[in-house]
Amino acid sequence: xxxxxxxxxxxxxxxxxxxxxxxxxxxxxxxxxxxxxxxxxxxxxxxxxxxxxxxxxxxxxxxxxxxxxxxxxxxxxxxxxxxxxxxxxxxxxxxxxxxxxxxxxxxxxxxxxxxxxxxxxxxxxxxxxxxxxxxxxxxxxxxxxxxxxxxxxxxxxxxxxxxxxxxxxxxxxxxxxxxxxxxxxxxxxxxxxxxxxxxxxxxxxxxxxxxxxxxxxxxxxxxxxxxxxxxxxxxxxxxxxxxxxxx
Numbered sequence: 462x463x464x465x466x467x468x469x470x471x472x473x474x475x476x477x478x479x480x481x482x483x484x485x486x487x488x489x490x491x492x493x494x495x496x497x498x499x500x501x502x503x504x505x506x507x508x509x510x511x512x513x514x515x516x517x518x519x520x521x522x523x524x525x526x527x528x529x530x531x532x533x534x535x536x537x538x539x540x541x542x543x544x545x546x547x548x549x550x551x552x553x554x555x556x557x558x559x560x561x562x563x564x565x566x567x568x569x570x571x572x573x574x575x576x577x578x579x580x581x582x583x584x585x586x587x588x589x590x591x592x593x594x595x596x597x598x599x600x601x602x603x604x605x606x607x608x609x610x611x612x613x614x615x616x617x618x619x620x621x622x623x624x625x626x627x628x629x630x631x632x633x634x635x636x637x638x639x640x641x642x643x644x645x646x647x648x649x650x651x652x653x654x655x656x657x658x659x660x661x662x663x664x665x666x667x668x669x670x671x672x673x674x675x676x677x678x679x680x681x682x683x684x685x686x687x688x689x690x691x692x693x694x695x696x697x698x699x700x701x702x703x704x705x706x707x708x
Contacts (some may be wrong), residue, residue, distance in 0.1 A: 462615065474495075490613040491604075492520040492541070497609050499545060501670040501684035502560070505572070506606040508585035511661040513588075516600035516613060523597025528529065532590055535618035539583045539601070542612045546574035560633070562674035570632065583607065584619055641667045644699040653705045658687045666693065666700050 494514040496502045503509050516539075531537070539559055555567040555573040568576055586603040593599050600616075644666045662684075670684055674694075683692040685708065692704040 472674075477613060478661060486614045488519065488612040488614065489522045489616070490540075492516050492539070492605060492607050492609075492611050492613060493607055494607055494609045495661070496607075496689040497580075497685050499608055499642070500647075500682075501665050501686060503604075503668065505666070507584055507604045508606070508662065509664045510604040511664050512587055512604060513661070514585075514602050514605045514607070515579065515617075516602060517596055520597075520699040521707060525592065525598055528590060528598045531587070531618065534587060534618040536584055537587050537600075538617040538619055538624075539581075539585060539605070539607075540615040541581045541583065541607060543574035543576075543579040543581055544612055545608060546579055546627060548575060548579075550577060551577045558673050560673075580614070581607070584589075584624075603635055613684050634698065640669070642669050642695065642698055642700045645699060647702060650702055650705040653707070654691075655687065662686050662691060666691070666702070669695070669700070671695065 492514050493516075494502075494552050495512065503512070518532050542599075551568065552575065553568055555568050555571055555575055556564065557566055557571050557573065560566070572581075574581065583606055585605050588601045588603055591599040591601060643662055646663060646666070651659055665684060665686065671682055676693065678696050681692055681694055681703065683690050685691075689704040690704075690708055691702060693702045694699050694705070697702075
């Protein structure tokens with residue numbers, strides 16, 4: 462065994478801790494979004510900045526001093542839990558939906574929720590901080606890719622000169638950038654949606670919320686959004702809304 466490998470193993474042994482001494486992450490907040498289910502949630506953060514959300518903190522973390530200086534940043538990082546995708550075991554290989562659901566990749570080469578630790582990371586736009594009389598500081602954000610009431614573990618500022626890497630290589634995800642569907646949304650149905658939510662739902666539909674392995678032109682899908690079930694079909698490159706039901 463080489464000296465370097467021996468050192469690595471020794472360091473690894475030092476890092477082994479008893480199960481009972483592992484650090485438990487504290488939930489500091491929950492995010493309120495327009496998605497009660499995962500269907501329709503954007504595949505990545507920042508894709509649809511018309512989607513607005515609010516971050517509500519737990520009482521223990523509402524001290525205004527903890528937010529001093531945050532208003533100077535236009536974007537923040539959210540560290541959160543895939544609370545609806547927790548499993549007792551994990552697999553080293555997963556099937557990324559954007560590869561059609563039939564090709565396997567290593568879990569650490571993907572953003573799959575089915576990980577050893579069910580933790581997500583998102584970059585969102587910080588629009589403003591509201592100091593609410595009962596809820597304390599409330600962060601108004603845009604572009605989140607999270608279900609309603611998702612637990613948040615931590616918030617950090619996005620620092621452009623260290624966090625932005627325009628020349629970075631994106632592996633198998635580079636050629637899979639989102640394409641756009643043409644959306645036919647009859648006016649009488651669109652007007653059922655509150656005006657401030659209309660652009661957002663149209664962008665959600667245009668991004669094709671279907672799993673990439675589901676391409677049945679006769680199938681009717683439904684996105685639950687902002688208290689409505691928006692039902693649609695897709696023929697070739699055109700998505701047609703066929704019904705809007707208030708939930």
